[in-house]
Amino acid sequence: MPVVAVARAGAGAGTSGRGVEMTRVGGRWRVTRPWPAHLRPFVHSYAGYWEAAVSPYRVRLVPTGRAVVVINLREPFAQVRRLGDTSPVSQVTGSLITGLEDGPRVCHHPGGQEAIRLELTPLGAFQLFAVPMSELTNRVVELCDVLGPRAGFLVEQLAATSDWGARFDLLDIALSARFERGPRPAPEVSHAWRLLSRAGGAMPVGRIAAEVGWSQGYLIRRFTEQIGLTPKASARVLRFHRAVRLLTREGANLTDATAACGFYDQAHLNREFRALAGTTPGQMAAARVTEGALAL
Known part of the structure; x- marks a missing residue:
């Protein structure tokens, strides 16, 4: 609108x-x-x-x-x-x-x-x-x-x-x-979220665990408790959200978004959009997305 x-x-x-x-x-x-x-x-x-x-x-x-x-x-x-x-x-x-x-x-x-x-x-x-x-x-x-x-x-x-x-x-x-x-989040979880969000989801969980000094299993438990999603699921959402931002810019194209966000190929990009948004990248790009909302 x-x-x-x-x-x-x-x-x-x-x-x-x-x-x-x-x-x-x-x-x-x-x-x-x-x-x-x-x-x-x-x-x-x-x-x-x-x-x-x-x-x-x-x-x-x-x-x-x-x-x-x-x-x-x-x-x-x-x-x-x-x-x-x-x-x-x-x-x-x-x-x-x-x-x-x-x-x-x-x-x-x-x-x-x-x-x-x-x-x-x-x-x-x-x-x-x-x-x-x-x-x-x-x-x-x-x-x-x-x-x-x-x-x-x-x-x-x-x-x-x-x-x-x-x-x-x-x-x-x-x-x-x-x-x-309110309760203060663990500094390690805060650092893990910063690393993951700054990378747009494109950072392996094992590397994040090494960066914060926790075992991978312990990181997953504490991260999920304080963030709500596992690190892997959070990475998936962050990568999707970055792709949405890129695709709704003027002049954006699927090839550039696929490469920039770390999807294997456009088929992978399409599957993720279907799973996370119930729509296609093209439909998302054509819609006006405001604060995560698509008018239906």
């Missing part, structure tokens, strides 16, 4: 000063403000969304190597489930958390959305959620089931004000307090 308008704080209702910016994308507004420097090691992206008119929609979410928090201030998602999952739907009725994923998920929304969406680094999520990330892998969980009843009170506070600057202030305070008292 093309961007059709941009309004900075003070140019429209619902924003105070303090650097809030609204960007209209199709029928929705995306509201952003730079988050504080001390949150940047933990938070990858941070934005509010609202609709001026009710417009139902459906999107497919693909793996990004990040955990997600969605704070619903009006209508929640009607359905959030793994692509192809035919089991009975366990409905998430309010705000939600998703851990790292290794496959696509489809979300249905009835329209009338007003929400705040955060993408967290895996270790930021481990520190914020204070539970083993492996417990959240490929799962969607109610926000209060992980963060407790105080999270519900925060959602009520956020919904009670229509001022986005005030909303972001409240959220920054709550996040800062939670990160401050």
Whole structure:
């Protein structure tokens, strides 16, 4: 959907000063403000969304190597489930958390959305959620089931004000307090994640283990606990995510992406896109991918 308008704080209702910016994308507004420097090691992206008119929609979410928090201030998602999952739907009725994923998920929304969406680094999520990330892998969980009843009170506070600057202030305070008292990830796991993510997934597990000074088996156990996916599965997701970024750039081609991301050949690239996104590289390149979401 093309961007059709941009309004900075003070140019429209619902924003105070303090650097809030609204960007209209199709029928929705995306509201952003730079988050504080001390949150940047933990938070990858941070934005509010609202609709001026009710417009139902459906999107497919693909793996990004990040955990997600969605704070619903009006209508929640009607359905959030793994692509192809035919089991009975366990409905998430309010705000939600998703851990790292290794496959696509489809979300249905009835329209009338007003929400705040955060993408967290895996270790930021481990520190914020204070539970083993492996417990959240490929799962969607109610926000209060992980963060407790105080999270519900925060959602009520956020919904009670229509001022986005005030909303972001409240959220920054709550996040800062939670990160401050959360568990610290092992330095070795932090180093392993940096090595793997900087390599775009193209680094053998044995080499990572040698770099951090752990046995391969011990690295896999601790990494999976604090990241949510095994090092091998994380590498697969990171390589896929890098390929998506390359293919959605202007002038990109499959041959260059295949070589740059370390796929054996284009058949290998196609298989990975089918497995991780339920689509082809060409379809992904033609779609507008925003924060891991493809409009359906």
